[in-house]
Amino acid sequence: MKNTTRLLDIVNRSLSGPLVEEDAFNRQVTQGIRRVVKEYQIQIHSEHIINQDDKLADRTWQAAIDFLATCGVYNQSTGRVILHSQKEILGALSSAPDQVWLGSGTDAVLERCRTVEDALVPLNMGSPIGMAIPEELFIPIMQSYIQEPLVDVACPGSLMTVQGQEIRVGSPLEILAAWEEVDLMRIALVRAGRPGMAWTGLVLSMSDAGQLSAVNPLGLKSSDMHTFGIISEQKANFEILNKLTQSIRMGGIVDPYANPIYGGFGGGIEGQAVLITAAMIALSVVFMATCCGSSPTHPFHFNDTGKEVMQATSLAFQALARNSHLLTNLTITPVGGPGTKTLLYETAAFGIMSTVSGISRILGPRAATGAFPAHCSGLEARFSGKILHAASKLDRMRAEELVQRAYACYEGQLDKKPHGLPFQEVYDLNTIQPLSEWQRLYDETIEEMIGWGLPID
Amino acid sequence: MNGKFTILEQAIRSGDISGGIAEASRLAESGELVFSIFHEGIEPCLKDIGDKFGRLEVFLPELIEAADVVKAVQESLKSYLKAGEVAQTQKGRIVLCTIQGDIHDIGKNIVKAMLEVNGFEVQDLGVNVSPMDAIQAAKNFNADIIAISSLMLTSLPYVKDAIEMVKQNEGYRSRFKILVGGGPVSRDWAEKAQADGYGDDAIEAVTQATHLIAN
Numbered sequence: 001m002k003n004t005t006r007l008l009d010i011v012n013r014s015l016s017g018p019l020v021e022e023d024a025f026n027r028q029v030t031q032g033i034r035r036v037v038k039e040y041q042i043q044i045h046s047e048h049i050i051n052q053d054d055k056l057a058d059r060t061w062q063a064a065i066d067f068l069a070t071c072g073v074y075n076q077s078t079g080r081v082i083l084h085s086q087k088e089i090l091g092a093l094s095s096a097p098d099q100v101w102l103g104s105g106t107d108a109v110l111e112r113c114r115t116v117e118d119a120l121v122p123l124n125m126g127s128p129i130g131m132a133i134p135e136e137l138f139i140p141i142m143q144s145y146i147q148e149p150l151v152d153v154a155c156p157g158s159l160m161t162v163q164g165q166e167i168r169v170g171s172p173l174e175i176l177a178a179w180e181e182v183d184l185m186r187i188a189l190v191r192a193g194r195p196g197m198a199w200t201g202l203v204l205s206m207s208d209a210g211q212l213s214a215v216n217p218l219g220l221k222s223s224d225m226h227t228f229g230i231i232s233e234q235k236a237n238f239e240i241l242n243k244l245t246q247s248i249r250m251g252g253i254v255d256p257y258a259n260p261i262y263g264g265f266g267g268g269i270e271g272q273a274v275l276i277t278a279a280m281i282a283l284s285v286v287f288m289a290t291c292c293g294s295s296p297t298h299p300f301h302f303n304d305t306g307k308e309v310m311q312a313t314s315l316a317f318q319a320l321a322r323n324s325h326l327l328t329n330l331t332i333t334p335v336g337g338p339g340t341k342t343l344l345y346e347t348a349a350f351g352i353m354s355t356v357s358g359i360s361r362i363l364g365p366r367a368a369t370g371a372f373p374a375h376c377s378g379l380e381a382r383f384s385g386k387i388l389h390a391a392s393k394l395d396r397m398r399a400e401e402l403v404q405r406a407y408a409c410y411e412g413q414l415d416k417k418p419h420g421l422p423f424q425e426v427y428d429l430n431t432i433q434p435l436s437e438w439q440r441l442y443d444e445t446i447e448e449m450i451g452w453g454l455p456i457d
Numbered sequence: 458m459n460g461k462f463t464i465l466e467q468a469i470r471s472g473d474i475s476g477g478i479a480e481a482s483r484l485a486e487s488g489e490l491v492f493s494i495f496h497e498g499i500e501p502c503l504k505d506i507g508d509k510f511g512r513l514e515v516f517l518p519e520l521i522e523a524a525d526v527v528k529a530v531q532e533s534l535k536s537y538l539k540a541g542e543v544a545q546t547q548k549g550r551i552v553l554c555t556i557q558g559d560i561h562d563i564g565k566n567i568v569k570a571m572l573e574v575n576g577f578e579v580q581d582l583g584v585n586v587s588p589m590d591a592i593q594a595a596k597n598f599n600a601d602i603i604a605i606s607s608l609m610l611t612s613l614p615y616v617k618d619a620i621e622m623v624k625q626n627e628g629y630r631s632r633f634k635i636l637v638g639g640g641p642v643s644r645d646w647a648e649k650a651q652a653d654g655y656g657d658d659a660i661e662a663v664t665q666a667t668h669l670i671a672n
Binding site for chain 2: 026030034076132158160166167168169170174177204205206207231232233237239261262263264265267268271299300302308369370371372
């Protein structure tokens with residue numbers, strides 16, 4: 001079915017599916033995950049960060065399909081569950097795109113599905129991904145990313161003010177801010193010499209009104225990605241579906257994300273792996289995603305570079321890569337910020353893990369978990385680009401050694417959360433180039449990793 | 458942990474509501490004071506579960522299931538309370554919400570579960586709650602603390618509104634403390650906004666709530 005027909009089908013299922021109270025649905029998620037983890041014998045090998053067991057990945061896939069068919073996706077607006085049978089799920093997945101052009105003109109890039117240990121290099125969405133950014137720094141910050149040759153597509157930070165006023169969701173300020181983000185991104189793209197580069201944004205727009213205002217031929221175009229998040233775990237509402245509807249009518253690239261919380265309703269590592277897998281499948285089946293994204297989150301550190309979250313993530317994305325042709329992406333969310341080696345070590349570990357596990361695109365790094373305004377810079381996106389190229393030459397065993405090595409360098413910092421420095425203290429605001437100290441740390445870390453045997457060019 | 462409460466403790470840890478009720482009733486029938494059942498049996502068990510969740514040795518479902526058992530036990534033991542006797546030490550009453558414009562709830566749910574297992578009575582107001590509704594609910598619930606979660610930058614102005622509404626009203630200021638947390642909410646932001654407390658995560662939320670009640 002083409003997307004509009006499928007959309008109507010989803011709306012109908014939202015209006016006719018079983019009625020359930022939200023608390024009861026949350027319990028169903030927990031019970032469903034527990035059941036399939038047991039039935040499909042999902043048990044990770046704790047000594048590895050990167051999954052090395054193909055049969056386990058395949059069972060994780062089967063568990064996720066079973067879980068999704070049983071549990072469905074909850075529509076908060078109607079209090080009903082959107083259910084699909086296993087046959088319908090597999091049918092929808094078979095018609096999902098396996099490649100898509102992002103952007104236009106000479107800046108267009110092709111995102112393609114990848115397999116485990118694929119030699120194809122994933123795309124690099126080197127960007128601050130919704131981090132709070134002061135208005136006056138938006139253009140220099142985004143220019144610092146977009147100008148990097150190893151960055152393929154972008155996702156800006158979120159404006160803190162619009163024309164000096166604090167942005168308030170549900171108010172005219174949100175609409176103005178959405179448009180201002182479009183206007184400023186256009187300038188940054190042109191200044192960096194990449195006017196046709198695809199981007200996604202409007203992360204600041206919680207409400208559909210804010211998003212819908214700027215998703216049109218004058219704003220985020222059909223060649224750009226249109227993003228929105230679904231609610232943890234496995235939930236949607238009509239505001240989210242409204243955003244999707246606009247994108248479908250625009251013929252846009254639907255680029256949603258789901259961020260399961262480790263230790264939440266899915267429980268531990270194994271449950272988290274199944275939940276991530278199911279969430280990505282749901283993005284494709286229920287939300288007609290062109291690309292399916294995630295940043296699985298630690299409940300206390302709010303990062304995804306901890307061992308347990310990486311174990312779950314690796315298993316999930318291998319399950320997806322081995323059993324589907326979905327376009328998938330992950331956001332690097334480290335605790336470290338600019339001006340720290342922690343940020344680079346975390347980026348290396350997560351980037352290597354993600355690449356060998358078969359993702360199509362990497363986003364970020366969303367430095368310092370995105371919690372500190374303007375704690376971001378293009379240099380870490382350059383770094384992640386180099387990591388993706390190097391990791392594409394690795395098999396899982398070799399990647400495992402390198403990830404363990406990088407992890408050992410930052411494990412002790414996860415509780416300390418070294419958030420580093422803001423953009424204006426690591427970059428020259430006139431030249432939009434890294435200052436010498438941040439460049440020195442970058443160069444040192446690159447050399448160190450070459451010494452480990454990471455094949456960085 | 459006191460040996461005589463082992464079976465009850467096991468029921469709490471395994472989420473066995475009927476088993477918990479049965480054992481609690483048996484203890485009460487055998488002459489155990491309700492206060493002792495809570496103070497020596499249930500509360501240390503819940504504290505241990507909360508601490509384990511803080512180390513991620515158990516997870517949110519176990520936390521919620523344990524709290525569910527305790528709520529059921531509490532209800533079932535009401536008839537055993539002697540005149541003037543209180544069932545358990547209540548640390549304080551908290552209304553909890555995700556602020557206006559924001560519909561993320563899982564962080565709030567984690568905080569709620571942690572507060573409950575640590576002895577607070579919590580009323581969950583849900584998501585997208587206006588500052589005025591939060592304050593009204595606090596009045597109705599006779600709350601000590603209004604705990605607000607925000608995961609969206611663009612919802613922070615509404616958190617500030619809530620703080621301002623409380624601070625500028627003498628009646629509210631003397632009754633309610635405001636505790637804030639969530640992704641874009643930093644310690645720095647909370648201080649500047651004049652919140653009474655800030656929790657970086659669910660664990661700190663409990664510490665802060667305890668501190669606010671004590672002071």
